[in-house]
Amino acid sequence: MTAERLRLSAEAVRLGAAAADKADAIDQCGRLLLELGAVEEGYLPAMHEREHTIATYIGEGVAIPHGTNEARSLVRRTALAVVQFPDGVDWDGSDVRVAIGIAASGEEHIGVLSALATTLSVPEQAALLRTTTSVDAVIQLLTPAPENDPAEPRNEASR
Amino acid sequence: MSNTINGSDVRKVVIACDAGMGSSALLKTQLAQSLKPYGVTVEHTAVNAIPIDADVVVTQAGLAGRARKSAPDTPVVTFQMFLGDPAFTKLEAAIRDGADIDG
Numbered sequence: 001m002t003a004e005r006l007r008l009s010a011e012a013v014r015l016g017a018a019a020a021d022k023a024d025a026i027d028q029c030g031r032l033l034l035e036l037g038a039v040e041e042g043y044l045p046a047m048h049e050r051e052h053t054i055a056t057y058i059g060e061g062v063a064i065p066h067g068t069n070e071a072r073s074l075v076r077r078t079a080l081a082v083v084q085f086p087d088g089v090d091w092d093g094s095d096v097r098v099a100i101g102i103a104a105s106g107e108e109h110i111g112v113l114s115a116l117a118t119t120l121s122v123p124e125q126a127a128l129l130r131t132t133t134s135v136d137a138v139i140q141l142l143t144p145a146p147e148n149d150p151a152e153p154r155n156e157a158s159r
Numbered sequence: 160m161s162n163t164i165n166g167s168d169v170r171k172v173v174i175a176c177d178a179g180m181g182s183s184a185l186l187k188t189q190l191a192q193s194l195k196p197y198g199v200t201v202e203h204t205a206v207n208a209i210p211i212d213a214d215v216v217v218t219q220a221g222l223a224g225r226a227r228k229s230a231p232d233t234p235v236v237t238f239q240m241f242l243g244d245p246a247f248t249k250l251e252a253a254i255r256d257g258a259d260i261d262g
Contacts, residue, residue: 053177054221058185058241066181069205104180113181114188120242 006078006108008142012036013082013135022096025089026051026065029081029101038079038103039067046071047101057094060126062116066102078108082138086131097130111144118145162234164214167257172201172250173213175226179205182219182241190217190247197254209233215260217250234262 014032019025030044046067050056057063067074081101089096100116102109119125119141129141172194176183183203191201204210206222209230218226220237227235238244253260 050178054219056181058182060242064181064185066178069178069180069207072178072180102181102184104184107184109180110184110187113185117185117189117242 006080006112008080008082008112008139010135010139012080013084013138015084015086015133015135015138017083017085018087019083019085019089022051022089022091023048025063025083025085025091025096025099026101028083029065029099032081032083033079033101033103036079036081038075038077038081040074040076043067043071043074043103046074055092055094057091057096058120060120060123061088061095061097061130062120062126063091063094063096063099064102064113064116065099066104072105075103075105078104078106080109080112080142082142084130084132084138112142115142115144161261162232163259163261164234165257165259166253166255169197169199169214169254169260171210171213172199172215172217173209173230174201174203175206175209175216175218175222175229176203177206177222179203179208185241186217193247193251194254199254215250215262217246234260236260236262 026047030047033039047065050068051065056065084098174183174186187203206225207229213233216226216230216233216235220239223237236250238246
């Protein structure tokens with residue numbers, strides 16, 4: 001049995017949002033995870049708690065708010081929630097345009113996060129993620145290459 | 160306080176972050192790809208759950224204290240930036256060239 005690989009669905013992407021501040025932006029990510037049925041209510045405070053410990057800004061205008069290790073029990077299923085803030089959110093002095101809420105119980109999301117890392121290493125693609133008005137474009141930017149998907153069945157013969 | 164390992168002795172690198180589901184997961188694939196040619200595996204965990212067979216721990220600077228407490232006998236390499244931090248290229252070079260890794 002292979003682990004299920006996470007793919008972003010259109011419902012997990014919100015473009016053109018606005019947030020008053022970082023806490024509001026984290027709440028929006030958390031509520032979207034809640035709407036997706038990925039977490040229990042109690043996961044949202046854990047996201048703020050985690051953020052307070054050490055900020056989740058990763059660069060290129062992107063932050064990845066998520067819960068604490070202890071809050072894993074409040075995760076029903078692994079999911080990501082992408083919320084874009086075209087006007088920016090002050091994230092402890094960094095300007096965040098995209099916040100990606102993470103709820104993970106396993107490893108299913110590693111592929112999408114590796115696609116995120118790849119996207120952010122190419123300035124034009126990072127800019128597209130921050131500014132696009134196309135949900136499909138976001139999904140495309142966060143779709144892992146097959147070889148970066150750890151749950152992909154290994155096929156050594158195909159190399 | 161500080162631990163050292165030679166890069167040629169490294170078999171397993173563990174990326175540790177606070178919850179083990181965000182930043183460490185983000186970094187895992189890229190580091191695994193860059194270290195694969197040297198026979199090094201990469202795992203990611205929460206900082207409080209670093210496996211004892213880790214040869215090197217990689218973590219963001221703000222978590223270094225907790226990582227050292229969690230893995231007192233293992234070198235802890237720290238980074239400031241998730242994207243393009245020189246610590247990653249330095250680690251890869253040390254493993255490739257068999258140089259000492261301190262931390």
